[in-house]
Amino acid sequence: MTTKENILPLVYTIKERCRICYTCVRECPAKAIKIVNGQAEVIASRCIGCGNCVKVCSQDAKQYYKVMDNVLDMLKTDNNVVACIAPSFPAEFSEFVNHKTFVGMIKAIGFSKVHEVAFGADLVALKYKEILRDNKLQNYISSDCPAIVTYIEKYNPDIVKNLIPIVSPMGATAKVLHELYGKETKIVFIGPCIAKKSEDVEICEVITFRELRELFLKLNISPENTTPCEFDEPLGGKGAVFPVSRGLLYNLESEDDILKSNNIVADGRLNFVEAIKEAESGLSKSDLLELLCCNGCIKGVGMTPSGKTYTQIACIKKYANEKMENFNLQSWQENIERFKNLDLSKTFEANDQRILFATDDEITRILKFLGKESKSDHLNCGACGYDTCEEHAIAIYKGIAEQEMCLPFTIEKLHKYNSELALSNDKLANVQLALRQSEKLAHMGQLSAGIAHELNNPLGVVIMYSNILLEECPPDSQIRQDLELITHQAERCKSIVSGLLNFARTNQVRYEMTGIDSLINDCLSSLIIPANIKINVTKNLTLTSLLLDKEQMVQAITNLIKNAMESMQEGGQIEIHLEESDEKIHISIKDSGTGIPKENMDKLFTPFFTTKAVGKGTGLGLPTVYGIVKMHKGDLLVNSNNDPTKGPTGTTFTIVLPKNKTN
Numbered sequence: 001m002t003t004k005e006n007i008l009p010l011v012y013t014i015k016e017r018c019r020i021c022y023t024c025v026r027e028c029p030a031k032a033i034k035i036v037n038g039q040a041e042v043i044a045s046r047c048i049g050c051g052n053c054v055k056v057c058s059q060d061a062k063q064y065y066k067v068m069d070n071v072l073d074m075l076k077t078d079n080n081v082v083a084c085i086a087p088s089f090p091a092e093f094s095e096f097v098n099h100k101t102f103v104g105m106i107k108a109i110g111f112s113k114v115h116e117v118a119f120g121a122d123l124v125a126l127k128y129k130e131i132l133r134d135n136k137l138q139n140y141i142s143s144d145c146p147a148i149v150t151y152i153e154k155y156n157p158d159i160v161k162n163l164i165p166i167v168s169p170m171g172a173t174a175k176v177l178h179e180l181y182g183k184e185t186k187i188v189f190i191g192p193c194i195a196k197k198s199e200d201v202e203i204c205e206v207i208t209f210r211e212l213r214e215l216f217l218k219l220n221i222s223p224e225n226t227t228p229c230e231f232d233e234p235l236g237g238k239g240a241v242f243p244v245s246r247g248l249l250y251n252l253e254s255e256d257d258i259l260k261s262n263n264i265v266a267d268g269r270l271n272f273v274e275a276i277k278e279a280e281s282g283l284s285k286s287d288l289l290e291l292l293c294c295n296g297c298i299k300g301v302g303m304t305p306s307g308k309t310y311t312q313i314a315c316i317k318k319y320a321n322e323k324m325e326n327f328n329l330q331s332w333q334e335n336i337e338r339f340k341n342l343d344l345s346k347t348f349e350a351n352d353q354r355i356l357f358a359t360d361d362e363i364t365r366i367l368k369f370l371g372k373e374s375k376s377d378h379l380n381c382g383a384c385g386y387d388t389c390e391e392h393a394i395a396i397y398k399g400i401a402e403q404e405m406c407l408p409f410t411i412e413k414l415h416k417y418n419s420e421l422a423l424s425n426d427k428l429a430n431v432q433l434a435l436r437q438s439e440k441l442a443h444m445g446q447l448s449a450g451i452a453h454e455l456n457n458p459l460g461v462v463i464m465y466s467n468i469l470l471e472e473c474p475p476d477s478q479i480r481q482d483l484e485l486i487t488h489q490a491e492r493c494k495s496i497v498s499g500l501l502n503f504a505r506t507n508q509v510r511y512e513m514t515g516i517d518s519l520i521n522d523c524l525s526s527l528i529i530p531a532n533i534k535i536n537v538t539k540n541l542t543l544t545s546l547l548l549d550k551e552q553m554v555q556a557i558t559n560l561i562k563n564a565m566e567s568m569q570e571g572g573q574i575e576i577h578l579e580e581s582d583e584k585i586h587i588s589i590k591d592s593g594t595g596i597p598k599e600n601m602d603k604l605f606t607p608f609f610t611t612k613a614v615g616k617g618t619g620l621g622l623p624t625v626y627g628i629v630k631m632h633k634g635d636l637l638v639n640s641n642n643d644p645t646k647g648p649t650g651t652t653f654t655i656v657l658p659k660n661k662t663n
Contacts, residue, residue, distance in 0.1 A: 009044040017061035024053035025385025034400040048150040049195030051301025075110035083111040086191030087118040088243035090319035091298040091312035092209040100228035108226040118236020120173030147195040147293035157350030171201040192300030208302025234335035240320040243297035267292035358397035366393040383407035532571025540579040556628040567593025590652040595642030
């Protein structure tokens with residue numbers, strides 16, 4: 001006998017194939033799918049065996065429990081194994097001219113008898129009629145679909161009492177076969193439903209039509225090498241239409257009854273859940289609620305996926321019509337009379353798998369974390385597999401869903417990570433550039449120091465003797481003019497050598513406590529500011545003084561302000577802004593000039609690089625500033641734009657200094 005315990009899990013995941021699409025979550029009416037590290041896992045205790053997840057998984061990551069090898073082993077060791085076939089077989093095996101070919105192929109596998117479950121469906125329909133006639137309870141629920149029964153037992157246990165206490169057609173057929181052939185007879189059910197595999201009835205094994213096709217292929221069984229034969233009696237009647245929607249009611253009602261009946265039919269994932277909710281809340285009232293988890297048994301997961309719905313329905317009707325045309329009513333009635341007293345009763349027990357809902361506060365907290373501050377933020381897009389954002393939040397609270405399943409949340413998180421990564425890349429690029437500059441300047445500094453040392457002495461001699469000769473020359477002498485030119489150019493060379501020494505930083509930093517206001521005032525007072533240039537100073541500081549070498553820092557800031565003024569020949573504005581962080585002070589000099597071309601950015605601190613005209617500068621200004629800042633254990637940052645289409649042009653140099661670092 002098949003039991004629920006010995007075949008769990010009924011559905012399982014091949015993790016290597018799972019692509020994190022959440023389609024299975026969306027299609028599972030029981031929400032029995034748990035997402036763990038992006039992988040979908042079936043929660044066996046919550047699964048109802050509907051197989052929706054198997055049907056919708058395009059990667060075949062969801063698979064169901066198969067027992068073909070068990071059946072073959074059983075046939076090898078026992079010559080009295082009986083097959084019973086679900087009435088949906090015409091929809092699956094429509095390629096055969098008639099059902100006798102199909103029956104002959106099944107017997108060729110090794111089954112001693114082949115029966116149709118349609119007769120069991122006839123018996124079940126008669127029992128339903130008796131119950132509906134003799135009882136006045138409203139909202140009876142059909143119990144022929146095992147997935148529906150399991151769903152109610154687990155998720156609507158309060159209405160388990162409404163399930164009609166009768167076995168399914170498969171269970172009824174098993175009882176008939178045991179009556180015919182004895183209790184020791186082994187029975188194999190073949191049909192479209194995997195939920196049948198976990199139904200507690202007198203069946204040894206359950207295989208699907210898809211598994212049956214695999215058996216035909218494995219054993220090389222075809223219509224050409226088998227002998228057609230009829231189903232073994234008792235044959236079914238109107239039970240042949242059981243697999244289609246309303247099939248049970250067709251079997252229950254006469255034509256007049258259909259117009260007068262107060263029965264409701266609901267099939268499919270969404271419809272049956274809604275019908276149960278309405279019945280449980282008392283919104284809908286009916287004599288019988290016929291529920292099918294699939295859109296009719298012809299859409300069970302054990303059917304070949306490529307089957308066309310309306311073609312399948314037509315095949316069922318065609319087979320049923322042909323059956324009724326040649327129907328032996330007397331033989332059928334005799335068999336019904338023979339087995340009508342079989343005990344087809346069954347009890348159902350609540351197996352509550354509901355998880356207590358989170359409190360409103362907990363749901364709100366989770367939603368806020370997902371960026372859903374208000375109702376307008378609830379997109380209810382369904383990308384996570386849940387119909388609403390609130391349902392997703394509850395699933396997160398239950399531990400069966402993850403925050404990353406929310407697509408808008410994940411996209412926002414990705415954008416944030418991209419921004420942080422871009423910022424990190426910018427910082428890394430700046431550090432790499434600074435490192436290259438430091439290496440370059442270190443070598444240039446050594447060279448500059450050597451050159452300055454070698455030139456200072458001869459320049460001093462030239463200047464000294466030029467001045468002596470000037471004192472001895474008459475005022476109007478041509479030689480005096482030549483000597484003045486020599487002296488002037490020698491002084492210019494001395495200034496350049498002095499710049500080289502400043503760049504090389506051979507002198508030491510003499511730290512002293514310096515007032516910040518005094519520092520900025522000294523910088524501005526040493527400059528001649530053109531009338532067409534405005535300088536604004538703003539501060540956001542609690543600090544009033546700083547340890548630094550005032551003379552050198554005045555030189556650095558003055559150099560930057562001079563450069564800013566020279567970039568604004570037509571006039572403009574310079575913003576000097578001071579602010580502080582926990583460990584640093586930032587001094588920014590921002591101009592509204594023409595900006596620096598991108599190709600020149602990595603050359604800014606290279607000695608002797610300048611864009612000024614010949615004789616207008618040596619190109620030692622920025623390297624000198626860089627050296628002074630580095631001697632203060634600080635950083636010199638630059639940001640510039642010379643493209644008006646990208647915004648206002650201009651350049652910002654920022655000196656970043658430690659607040660109280662003296663070594």
